[in-house]
Amino acid sequence: MQLLNLQGVTKRFQGVTALNSVDFDLESGEVHVLFGENGAGKSTLINLIAGTFPPDEGQCFLEEHEIGRLSPAQSRDAGIGVVFQEFSLVPQMTVIENLFLGREHKSSLGRLDHRRMKREGQLALSNFGFNVDIGKRVGDLSRAQQQMVEITKALLFQPKILILDEPTASLTEAEASNLFRLIGELKAKGVGIIYVSHRMKEIRALADRVTVLRDGRLVATVPATTVSDDDLVTLMTGRQLDRLFPEIPCKRGDVRLSVSDLALTGAAVKKATLEVRAGEIVGLGGLIGSGQSEFVRAIFGLEPISGGTIVVDGKQVTNPTPRTMLERDITYFPADRVAEGLALTRRVRENVLFSALWLQRFTRYGLLNLGEEKSAARNVSERLKLRPNNIEYVVENLSGGNRQKVLLARGLVRPTSIFLFDEPTVGIDVNAKFEIYELMRELVEEGCAVVLVSSDLQELLHMSHRLLIFNKGRITAELTGDDINEEKALKCFFAEDVLERPAA
Ligand SMILES: Nc1ncnc2c1ncn2[C@@H]1O[C@H](COP(=O)(O)OP(=O)(O)OP(=O)(O)O)[C@@H](O)[C@H]1O
Ligand SMILES: [Mg+2]
Structure with a gap:
């Protein structure tokens, strides 16, 4: 049965045609993947179906009934559940309040039935294998936990159509596999699923059909079984891409960063030791919440430390703060682009230069040097292929992936x-x-030292010269050479009896 059918939908924003006469349909019981470069129009298509805004042109049918303008509430009442790329959660509210927002259970007296909501919310989260405290404020959760809440919220009221816009972007393979199991169950019940992902492996595992968008236009809709990864990438970019990962030779030089027995106040990291040399990439992996992210944040002075030492280029740093670490030549790239990262209402140029302003290069007699500023911003945005390639663009109007590039x-x-x-x-x-x-x-x-925390296992396996695995707040394994493979890494992710890491 056809659940959804869009014909010739067009959506324009000032100056940009985000969707240009696109056709799309969804059958019951299928996973239909939307694939395309950053800024191709995937989230815009999803927002049209979710009722965030109406199309400028085109028709929409839900189970063969033409629908005009959908509001978000009407879309939800029609059985459409959405996991938004930038999340729809209210940070000031608790997990449970967010889950039932606008759909609260009431008792016969019209009062909120907190007990029932708590019970159902807790049950849903644990059914999905998500470990999140329902009483916590969403703003205090990690991005991965917020992702789990966002997914649970979309699933709570048995949707007929489930839309997932990069649902695994901050989940590791283990949490993602819970989601895939769920998707399988929903498919079997006849739910239609629209899935957006940039991870080829997921697309392979899940998709029945794939629709490829490029610059707001429909390139093709193809059955997943007859199309190769290479074909998909070629459809997406319009040209061939030989490899997904470059070959990176390792030329280990001097020790740049050395961390011994680092422990964090909240015990997210118990005792972790790391040495990074010039010319190498050290990967940090593990299940979500195993401490890898907190560890690098602590090195940069963003988490309180209760013990251990940090030495940069032979000199100990006693009280790391972002400022002192920057002066010591260290840069940290945060995972959460909204909370820690970007001023959404500001221009790309302002965001890019934001923390470089104190550098002499950009100031002259205390005034900003606009010429230098512009060329530096232009330089990096070209390097990262920002789209639109316009440093005066307001960040809010960029697609998710392009915000990350900023x-x-x-x-x-x-x-x-x-x-x-x-x-x-x-x-x-x-x-x-x-x-x-x-x-x-x-x-x-060039001789820089790189530490890479990633929930994308393929990325870690291909990019790391050495791969350290975090397990329950400790580094429990170090993989090198041929040992950097999926089987070995996953074994360490899940290892129960945590052994101390062998001396290097
Ligand atoms: N509110 C807005 N105002 C102006 N332009 C917008 C707005 N929302 C999206 N756009 C533009 O529409 C185009 C499509 O964006 P969209 O978010 O749909 O891309 P996407 O395919 O989801 O990309 P990504 O993979 O990065 O998430 C982009 O050029 C983007 O800059
Ligand atoms: Mg998007």
Whole structure:
């Protein structure tokens, strides 16, 4: 049965045609993947179906009934559940309040039935294998946990159509596999699923059909079984891409960063030791919440430390703060682009230069040097293939992946040489990802030291010269050479009896 049919839908924003006469349909019981570069129009299509805004042209049919303007509430009442790329959660409210927002259970007296909501919310989260405290404020959760809440919220009221816009962007393979199991169950019940992802492996595992968009136009809708990964990338970019990852030679030089027995106040990291040399990429992997992200944040002075030492270029740093670490040549790229990253209402140029302003280069007699500023911003946005390639664009109007590029660009205008990347390619398309990997290759070739935290296992396996695995707040394994493979890594992710890491 056809659940949804869009014909010739067009959506324009000032100056941009985000969708140009696109046809799309969804059958019951199928996973229909939307694929395309950053800015191709995927989220715009989803927003039309979710009722966020109406199309400028075109027709929409829900189970063969033509629908005019859908409001978000009407879309929801029609059985459409959406996991938004930028989330729909209210940070000031708790998990449970968010889950039932606008759909609260009431008792016969009209009062809120907190007990029932708590019970159902808790049950739903644990059914999905998500470990989140329902009483916590959403703003205090990690991005991965917020993602789990967003997914649970979309699933709570048995949708007929489920839309997932990069639902695994900040989940690791383990959490993602819970979601895939759920998707399988929903398919069997006849739910139609629209799925957006830049991860080829997921598309392979899930898709029945794939629709490829390029610059707001429909390129093709193809059955997943008859199309190869290479074909998909070619359809997406209009040209061939030989490899997904570059070859990165490792030329280990001097120790740049050395961390011994680092422990965090909240015990997210118990005792972790790491050494990074010039010319190498050290990957940090593990299940979500195993401490890898907190570890790099603590090195940069963003998490309180309760013990251990941090030494940069032979000199100990006693009280790390972002400011002192920047002065010591270290840059951190945060995973959460909204909370920690970007001023959404400001221009790309302002965001990119934001933390470089104190650099002499951009000021003259205390005034901003607009010429230098512009050329530095233009330089990095070209390098990262920002779209639209316009540094005067307001960040709010960029697609998700392009916002992420702005965040990366910000770190790159600064002349540092030790890089801590936390999920650098979340939401970035296959083509632009390669550019970021190339950039890392250039960095290590120039003798920089790189630490890479990623929930994308393929990325970790291909990019790391050494791969350290975090398990329950400790580094429990170090993989090198041929041992950097999926089987070994996953074994360490899940290992129950955590052994101390062997001496290097
Ligand atoms: N509110 C808006 N105002 C102006 N332009 C917008 C707005 N929302 C989206 N756009 C533009 O529409 C185009 C399509 O964006 P969309 O978010 O649909 O891309 P996407 O395919 O989801 O990309 P990504 O993979 O990065 O998430 C982009 O050029 C984007 O800059
Ligand atoms: Mg998007």
